[in-house]
Amino acid sequence: MIIGTSPTDIGGRSVRARLAAVVAGYGALAVGACIGAPLIGSTHISLARALDRSIPFANNVDAQIFFVARMPRVLTGAVAGAALAAAGVVMQALLRNPLATPFTLGVSAGAALGAILVITFGSVVAVGAISPVPLASLIGAVAASAIVYTLATRPGRTISTTVLLLAGVTLNAFFSAVILFVQYLADFTQTYRTVRWLMGDLDVGSFGPVLASLPLLVPAFAVFAVLPRSLNLLSVGTDTAATRGVDVGRTQRLAFLSASLATAAAVSLAGPIGFVGIIVPHLVRLMVGVDHRLVLPASALFGVAFLVGCDVVSRTIMAPVEVPVGVVTAMVGGPFFLWLLVRRS
Amino acid sequence: MLRADNVSFAYGGGFALHDASVAIAPGAITGLLGPNGCGKTTLLKLLCGVLRPQHGRVLLEDRPLESMPRRDLARRVAVVPQETHPAFEYTVLEMTLMGRHPHLGTFELEGPPDLALARAALATTGTEHLADRQYMTLSGGEKQRVVIASALTQATDVLLLDEPTASLDLGYQLDVAAVLARLNREQNVTMVLATHDLNLAAALCHRLVVMREGRVLAQGPCDEVLTHEMVQRLYDVDADVHFHERSGHLMVLPVRRLS
Numbered sequence: 001m002i003i004g005t006s007p008t009d010i011g012g013r014s015v016r017a018r019l020a021a022v023v024a025g026y027g028a029l030a031v032g033a034c035i036g037a038p039l040i041g042s043t044h045i046s047l048a049r050a051l052d053r054s055i056p057f058a059n060n061v062d063a064q065i066f067f068v069a070r071m072p073r074v075l076t077g078a079v080a081g082a083a084l085a086a087a088g089v090v091m092q093a094l095l096r097n098p099l100a101t102p103f104t105l106g107v108s109a110g111a112a113l114g115a116i117l118v119i120t121f122g123s124v125v126a127v128g129a130i131s132p133v134p135l136a137s138l139i140g141a142v143a144a145s146a147i148v149y150t151l152a153t154r155p156g157r158t159i160s161t162t163v164l165l166l167a168g169v170t171l172n173a174f175f176s177a178v179i180l181f182v183q184y185l186a187d188f189t190q191t192y193r194t195v196r197w198l199m200g201d202l203d204v205g206s207f208g209p210v211l212a213s214l215p216l217l218v219p220a221f222a223v224f225a226v227l228p229r230s231l232n233l234l235s236v237g238t239d240t241a242a243t244r245g246v247d248v249g250r251t252q253r254l255a256f257l258s259a260s261l262a263t264a265a266a267v268s269l270a271g272p273i274g275f276v277g278i279i280v281p282h283l284v285r286l287m288v289g290v291d292h293r294l295v296l297p298a299s300a301l302f303g304v305a306f307l308v309g310c311d312v313v314s315r316t317i318m319a320p321v322e323v324p325v326g327v328v329t330a331m332v333g334g335p336f337f338l339w340l341l342v343r344r345s
Numbered sequence: 346m347l348r349a350d351n352v353s354f355a356y357g358g359g360f361a362l363h364d365a366s367v368a369i370a371p372g373a374i375t376g377l378l379g380p381n382g383c384g385k386t387t388l389l390k391l392l393c394g395v396l397r398p399q400h401g402r403v404l405l406e407d408r409p410l411e412s413m414p415r416r417d418l419a420r421r422v423a424v425v426p427q428e429t430h431p432a433f434e435y436t437v438l439e440m441t442l443m444g445r446h447p448h449l450g451t452f453e454l455e456g457p458p459d460l461a462l463a464r465a466a467l468a469t470t471g472t473e474h475l476a477d478r479q480y481m482t483l484s485g486g487e488k489q490r491v492v493i494a495s496a497l498t499q500a501t502d503v504l505l506l507d508e509p510t511a512s513l514d515l516g517y518q519l520d521v522a523a524v525l526a527r528l529n530r531e532q533n534v535t536m537v538l539a540t541h542d543l544n545l546a547a548a549l550c551h552r553l554v555v556m557r558e559g560r561v562l563a564q565g566p567c568d569e570v571l572t573h574e575m576v577q578r579l580y581d582v583d584a585d586v587h588f589h590e591r592s593g594h595l596m597v598l599p600v601r602r603l604s
Contacts, residue, residue, distance in 0.1 A: 015454045096432040226451055233443055235432040242395050243426075244499065245419030245447030290433035293454070 015293060022294050026301035033305040034078055037312050038070035042319060075210050076202045076270055077308040077325070081280075083217055083266035085303025086224050088277030089296050090259040093231035094252060095161050102263040102277040105168030106144040109175035111267040112198060114140025116179055119193045120186040133197065134209065134268040141264035144171055149256060158238055159252040200271035200326030202311050209269055216265035223258035224300075227251065228292035235292075273307070273326045279333040280306050286340060306333070346371045346535070347392060347422070347503055352401035354387055361387040363559040364401070369503075369537055374529050376550035376567070377539040380580055383556040385539035386427070389505050392537060393424045419447035423496040425506040429488065431480060437491050438476040441467055444498030466497035470524055485512035490521065497528070504528075506538045510545055518542070522549050543597040547571055555579055571595055577603065
């Protein structure tokens with residue numbers, strides 16, 4: 001369970017040593033989850049046989065199940081888990097609020113509205129290999145971010161986190177009302193599909209959707225790599241950050257845009273899987289302390305293991321019936337998180 | 346080196362600062378005095394570039410602050426704010442090391458020299474033993490000294506302090522005053538210190554800038570500015586101001602409120 005260092009021995013080791021330990025420990029956990037998860041399922045397969053190159057792929061059933069049937073789903077969980085967990089860390093620092101999630105500023109409500117409009121009013125036009133629902137949810141997410149961003153920013157000024165929060169919360173409420181209204185107009189099947197979408201689903205069927213999300217996720221993670229030390233200072237206070245040499249307005253804009261981009265990509269890929277973006281950063285902070293240079297990479301890697309692990313539970317606990325993964329993350333993660341909090345205090 | 350030329354600033358509503366011109370003497374400790382709401386904190390925020398003047402200019406070595414990148418400015422001017430409330434549970438050492446931010450490259454991590462500077466700053470402020478404690482669990486006085494240590498770790502030649510002794514008990518007030526006096530004497534750090542404590546100002550400051558209702562009333566050597574008449578003009582308080590032999594500086598003893 002305990003990976004990296006406990007918060008109490010932070011003083012004894014340099015950031016460099018702790019970062020190496022964190023990346024190695026959480027990296028091993030993430031890779032282990034991605035290799036282990038495809039082995040688990042209704043049909044038992046052997047890793048050795050799946051990786052055996054002497055058997056032609058066409059004849060290697062284990063390899064087909066491992067790589068074709070199960071791996072796309074595992075990688076979808078990995079990508080969405082990393083994106084949501086990292087975006088949660090960035091949002092919490094930007095809003096100076098440990099309770100913020102990637103969804104606080106309306107990104108997922110926008111995505112949900114986009115998805116629901118397509119599910120209900122049925123666009124039959126698929127764009128290439130991309131099905132219309134993820135595309136619509138992506139457009140909804142980007143539109144919601146654009147609205148909040150426009151409301152909260154002034155050229156050359158720092159962003160007011162209060163305005164940002166209020167705009168996000170208001171937009172969430174507004175979109176939720178529109179969603180309810182659309183639901184009211186929808187028939188039973190459409191409503192079922194909508195509810196199912198809202199529960200999250202990693203079963204994307206092929207590597208295509210994961211690859212399609214990379215043009216959004218790669219720039220988002222590139223910005224995440226630059227931000228951590230500025231996020232430390234931002235979370236101490238905007239004035240303090242400014243006097244310590246942080247360009248506060250620029251850092252806030254980069255943080256908002258990168259976190260929104262990552263969240264939009266994850267939600268359009270896997271649905272609005274709640275809780276990953278808040279539970280993973282907090283679990284990680286209990287283990288590695290609060291320095292964002294450790295928390296951000298550790299959360300991204302732990303997010304991979306967490307969501308992939310939850311998906312294994314969702315596939316197996318009531319097999320052959322699948323429990324929606326969004327339900328599992330909150331039902332497994334919630335009590336565990338509360339137990340950790342109680343035990344700690 | 347650091348000066349404000351005819352600066353005005355309004356938060357919306359009336360002027361917080363009106364046509365103020367202040368020259369900060371290099372190598373000296375300058376005290377900002379004045380009643381609540383007189384514009385001390387606003388002037389400090391203008392002097393460190395957190396606020397931009399709506400009229401007038403703030404210059405460091407004859408360069409307007411807004412033309413300087415934040416990072417360059419932070420290598421010259423450090424600030425100790427009135428209060429610091431981090432959103433997460435940083436340790437004292439982590440808080441202190443954040444002072445190194447303007448000296449590190451984007452992906453650079455603190456090395457042994459940075460750690461040595463932070464430890465030295467903690468030792469200077471008498472908080473070395475707190476290094477591994479969480480900042481938020483400290484007392485008000487400990488927090489204040491840690492924030493001063495963090496500003497010292499920034500290794501600047503100008504230090505701006507907003508009420509640095511406001512939350513400290515008598516003993517720590519004298520400790521912090523001694524730390525600031527020593528830094529000024531030994532490392533020639535220029536300081537600007539906003540305070541309500543007239544005796545601290547008298548003990549520590551070489552020069553005073555006195556303000557009321559957003560305007561600068563007077564500035565000059567401490568002994569010339571801090572008078573019975575000035576205390577009355579600033580605070581509407583009748584006070585005895587005289588030289589105190591044992592402490593070696595002026596003492597202000599408030600007697601009664603005039604209204």
